[in-house]
Amino acid sequence: MKNPSRQAVAWALALPALLLLVVFFFYPLLRIAGLSVGFPKLLLADYATVFNPVNRMIAVRTFSIAGIITLVTLLLAYPMAAFLCQAHSMARKLAMLCVVIPFLTSFLVRSYAWVVLLGDEGAINSALRWLGLIADPLELLYNRFGMSVGMVHIMLPLLVLPIYASMRGIDPMQWKATQALGGGALRSFLTVYLPQTYAGIRSGCTLVFILSLGFYITPAMLGSSRDLMLGNLIAANVETATHYGLSAAIAFVLLAGTVLVFAAVRRREPRPQPGALARLFMHTLGLERVAVALSRRRWRCSAGRVRRGGGRFKARWLLVLFGVLMCLYLLLPSMIVVVASFNGQDSLAFPPQQWSLRWYRFLLSDEQWALAGGLSLKIALASTALTMLLGTLASYGIARLRGTRAGRVIYGAALAPMVVPSVVTALGAFAVLSDMGLFGTMVGVVIMHTCLSIPLVTVLMVAAFSSFDERLEMAAQSLGASRWRTFRRVVVPLVASSLLSSLLMAFLHSFDEVVLTSFIAGTRMMTVPLKMWENIRNQVDPAIAALSSLLILIPFVVLALQGLPGRRRPRSNPPGGLPV
Amino acid sequence: MIRMIANRGAVALIVGFGLALCAVAQTRQLAIIAGGGVLGEGVTKAFVEPFEKETGIKVRVIRDQVSTAKYMLQKESGNIDFDLAGNTGAGSIPLARQGVLETIDYSKLDKALMARLPAEAKKPWGVQYFNYAFVLGLDAARFPAGKPAPSNWAEFWDVKKFPGTRTLQNAELGIQGPLEEALLADGVPMDKLYPLDVDRAFRSLDRIKPSIRKWWKVGSEQMQLFQSGGVAMGMGFDGRFIALTQANKPVRIVWNQAKTISLYWTIPKGSKNLKEAYEFISFATRPDRQAEFAKLTGYAPANPDAFQHIPKELAEQMVTYPDNSKLAYQMNQEWYSEIGADGKTNADRIAQRWNEWITK
Numbered sequence: 059m060k061n062p063s064r065q066a067v068a069w070a071l072a073l074p075a076l077l078l079l080v081v082f083f084f085y086p087l088l089r090i091a092g093l094s095v096g097f098p099k100l101l102l103a104d105y106a107t108v109f110n111p112v113n114r115m116i117a118v119r120t121f122s123i124a125g126i127i128t129l130v131t132l133l134l135a136y137p138m139a140a141f142l143c144q145a146h147s148m149a150r151k152l153a154m155l156c157v158v159i160p161f162l163t164s165f166l167v168r169s170y171a172w173v174v175l176l177g178d179e180g181a182i183n184s185a186l187r188w189l190g191l192i193a194d195p196l197e198l199l200y201n202r203f204g205m206s207v208g209m210v211h212i213m214l215p216l217l218v219l220p221i222y223a224s225m226r227g228i229d230p231m232q233w234k235a236t237q238a239l240g241g242g243a244l245r246s247f248l249t250v251y252l253p254q255t256y257a258g259i260r261s262g263c264t265l266v267f268i269l270s271l272g273f274y275i276t277p278a279m280l281g282s283s284r285d286l287m288l289g290n291l292i293a294a295n296v297e298t299a300t301h302y303g304l305s306a307a308i309a310f311v312l313l314a315g316t317v318l319v320f321a322a323v324r325r326r327e328p329r330p331q332p333g334a335l336a337r338l339f340m341h342t343l344g345l346e347r348v349a350v351a352l353s354r355r356r357w358r359c360s361a362g363r364v365r366r367g368g369g370r371f372k373a374r375w376l377l378v379l380f381g382v383l384m385c386l387y388l389l390l391p392s393m394i395v396v397v398a399s400f401n402g403q404d405s406l407a408f409p410p411q412q413w414s415l416r417w418y419r420f421l422l423s424d425e426q427w428a429l430a431g432g433l434s435l436k437i438a439l440a441s442t443a444l445t446m447l448l449g450t451l452a453s454y455g456i457a458r459l460r461g462t463r464a465g466r467v468i469y470g471a472a473l474a475p476m477v478v479p480s481v482v483t484a485l486g487a488f489a490v491l492s493d494m495g496l497f498g499t500m501v502g503v504v505i506m507h508t509c510l511s512i513p514l515v516t517v518l519m520v521a522a523f524s525s526f527d528e529r530l531e532m533a534a535q536s537l538g539a540s541r542w543r544t545f546r547r548v549v550v551p552l553v554a555s556s557l558l559s560s561l562l563m564a565f566l567h568s569f570d571e572v573v574l575t576s577f578i579a580g581t582r583m584m585t586v587p588l589k590m591w592e593n594i595r596n597q598v599d600p601a602i603a604a605l606s607s608l609l610i611l612i613p614f615v616v617l618a619l620q621g622l623p624g625r626r627r628p629r630s631n632p633p634g635g636l637p638v
Numbered sequence: 639m640i641r642m643i644a645n646r647g648a649v650a651l652i653v654g655f656g657l658a659l660c661a662v663a664q665t666r667q668l669a670i671i672a673g674g675g676v677l678g679e680g681v682t683k684a685f686v687e688p689f690e691k692e693t694g695i696k697v698r699v700i701r702d703q704v705s706t707a708k709y710m711l712q713k714e715s716g717n718i719d720f721d722l723a724g725n726t727g728a729g730s731i732p733l734a735r736q737g738v739l740e741t742i743d744y745s746k747l748d749k750a751l752m753a754r755l756p757a758e759a760k761k762p763w764g765v766q767y768f769n770y771a772f773v774l775g776l777d778a779a780r781f782p783a784g785k786p787a788p789s790n791w792a793e794f795w796d797v798k799k800f801p802g803t804r805t806l807q808n809a810e811l812g813i814q815g816p817l818e819e820a821l822l823a824d825g826v827p828m829d830k831l832y833p834l835d836v837d838r839a840f841r842s843l844d845r846i847k848p849s850i851r852k853w854w855k856v857g858s859e860q861m862q863l864f865q866s867g868g869v870a871m872g873m874g875f876d877g878r879f880i881a882l883t884q885a886n887k888p889v890r891i892v893w894n895q896a897k898t899i900s901l902y903w904t905i906p907k908g909s910k911n912l913k914e915a916y917e918f919i920s921f922a923t924r925p926d927r928q929a930e931f932a933k934l935t936g937y938a939p940a941n942p943d944a945f946q947h948i949p950k951e952l953a954e955q956m957v958t959y960p961d962n963s964k965l966a967y968q969m970n971q972e973w974y975s976e977i978g979a980d981g982k983t984n985a986d987r988i989a990q991r992w993n994e995w996i997t998k
Contacts, residue, residue: 178866179866180866199867283853581719595674596677596701596858
């Protein structure tokens with residue numbers, strides 16, 4: 059990075075994405091701050107309301123629920139990752155599928171499936187009663203339990219994948235060595251194994267915690283009315299009250315809480331560096347590891363193989379049993395939805411009394427759904443194209459700026475939309491898009507989807523661009539290739555599989571986005587997730603189950619696409635090799 | 639490098655052009671926020687489709703609930719993208735006060751039809767188009783006809799005499815909630831409810847709170863609770879209970895102490911299709927259209943002439959049917975939107991109090 063012109067090129071490449079984010083992501087956050095104090099005045103009345111005893115209690119509850127969800131998810135995810143590590147290749151592939159499918163399935167669908175599963179006369183209670191195990195139904199839904207089951211289910215893949223990735227990086231010989239040196243299993247685990255997975259735990263947990271903070275749809279659907287979250291409060295305020303400032307103030311408190319979490323995690327970073335914001339984002343973001351893990355076809359793991367020979371038979375079977383139960387937990391909602399979709403009746407009663415394809419026919423012939431489908435497709439294609447363009451170029455720039463302060467700052471900025479609760483981003487976007495006359499327009503929706511997808515693509519592509527030797531490019535150029543030609547003929551083929559993964563992630567993200575879209579879509583932009591959300595609130599018929607079943611197919615298509623034979627290169631760098 | 643930038647520019651141009659193509663302008667049209675579920679379906683079939691056929695005006699139906707944000711946005715941005723919305727009085731009055739609703743010019747509506755509407759149906763900010771009610775619903779499987787069953791809210795509150803899982807509406811939004819029901823259960827007579835004694839209502843709610851499984855917020859939750867949630871009785875929309883009965887989950891409606899509430903057509907100030915909006919309101923007030931809507935939704939018509947077109951057995955299921963309406967009372971939506979000394983409406987105050995109470 060001594061050559062200033064190379065740096066200038068890198069900067070120029072990162073600039074378009076950066077500009078987009080400044081205008082449509084960072085400025086809206088500033089705008090919320092302004093609105094919350096009635097800018098240009100400085101009124102603290104709305105903050106006084108936010109901090110009144112009731113709302114303070116709701117804030118405390120929001121943070122404690124997010125904490126509980128994170129803890130429970132971690133307790134389940136860690137052994138699950140260990141199970142994945144030690145499983146045989148076929149079993150591991152299947153188990154990985156169980157983790158990845160829910161990860162790629164619409165969270166609306168999954169939340170909805172739990173309603174069908176956990177109700178007093180839902181699938182689980184019906185089954186238990188049929189087996190004669192219980193006389194009165196268990197109260198599984200509309201309480202902390204129901205909410206936790208649903209939220210943990212949504213968060214689990216986000217924690218399993220980074221922990222799995224960090225476990226995979228452990229040299230199996232270390233385990234052998236500690237044992238040979240007389241360390242008991244527990245001691246070996248605590249002093250050697252566990253510390254090496256801290257990075258994965260920390261990144262996954264932070265992500266889960268922050269997502270849980272801003273979550274409100276799942277808790278509203280599955281939880282008790284007592285467990286009101288800050289997100290609900292913002293949504294309810296936007297829905298009824300005419301105090302925009304109050305919503306902004308609540309959103310700002312949520313944002314401040316998120317920043318505090320980052321600060322706390324940062325303090326625990328082993329080597330804090332000046333200007334290491336981006337580093338922090340990356341470490342706290344499990345997604346890079348997730349993405350890298352996802353884009354690989356073979357799920358390699360060496361750590362477990364040694365243990366398998368270790369003869370700890372009972373413990374291993376316990377782990378396998380646990381793993382199988384977790385797979386069941388992860389897949390159950392999807393299975394139930396598929397079964398419910400073939401119900402011939404109007405209700406979602408489970409099990410269905412009569413079977414039919416009626417709701418599929420309805421779905422395919424209904425004009426409104428067709429319109430929504432077309433619109434969603436258009437939006438997803440446009441925003442994917444834009445994201446791929448801006449994100450890939452920016453990632454290339456970031457990767458080439460690695461090690462510099464500027465590189466870290468740009469990387470941090472590109473990842474920031476990931477770590478701000480989406481309801482906060484949504485509120486800001488609502489204000490700014492209205493100012494610009496982009497509210498309720500397709501351009502507005504596409505731009506905002508792009509802002510939210512850029513981090514996904516950046517995370518994947520920066521890792522990909524950093525994972526090969528830059529000297530390959532230099533070699534090509536010294537042989538007379540232009541920069542563009544080098545990029546096209548050398549760089550792109552090297553990162554082809556990551557490009558495909560980014561493309562799919564960006565597309566899926568846009569196709570599934572509901573929180574942000576519901577704030578900015580106005581009345582014209584009825585996308586599939588919005589229509590689903592409207593439908594779920596207003597009616598309970600199997601049409602939604604049929605649609606969900608169709609959406610569940612998407613991950614399979616994605617996985618099939620990723621499994622296509624293509625040019626694969628042997629990776630020299632381990633996936634954990636962070637570029638900055 | 640230059641080639642690369644040029645290339646990028648070209649792609650951006652194509653994307654931008656594609657986006658521009660999607661925003662196509664249209665003529666002589668109308669956009670209506672019709673509500674979701676049964677309601678949206680009813681508005682579409684009974685009003686919109688025949689209206690389009692008769693007038694040739696292209697109507698865009700938005701099948702979702704109206705939210706204050708949708709109106710307020712117009713104030714913020716001056717860009718309103720709908721022309722008509724169904725809204726309650728409690729939702730509309732504060733909006734009218736803030737000047738975001740068009741004042742209805744009754745001279746532009748069909749005078750003969752308007753003359754048939756009762757006075758309370760013709761507000762300066764909106765024209766009533768149907769009535770519905772919050773009623774006590776009983777799972778018919780658990781409370782078959784002829785067996786003892788709760789017949790008023792006091793008996794609903796009596797968990798010893800009538801055990802079973804219960805549900806009531808959530809008052810998180812402040813404009814609706816189980817406050818009237820709580821006061822009735824506590825012995826307040828129907829004609830002495832307003833102004834609501836909020837303290838007393840919450841004291842009464844304290845007693846029933848442990849027996850409430852879920853405080854529902856939207857109609858689908860009400861239905862889900864009865865369908866697979868295992869609820870034996872609860873407060874809910876009359877139309878949703880009828881829908882449950884039609885979906886093989888019979889629910890008995892107790893008309894005693896039913897809380898009647900009305901929906902009005904409101905026009906956001908700045909609507910670009912004012913003339914068409916007035917045309918639509920007149921059309922939707924016709925007795926035959928009102929009857930059709932009632933048949934589709936089970937909701938009671940605003941125009942009493944519609945009952946001539948409604949079969950008696952269906953009419954008996956409606957809150958404005960004389961036998962039922964004499965057992966029911968009108969929800970006082972003006973009270974909910976009255977502003978107190980602190981600048982807050984009663985609805986604001988209820989929402990705040992509710993959040994405090996529910997999270998305890």
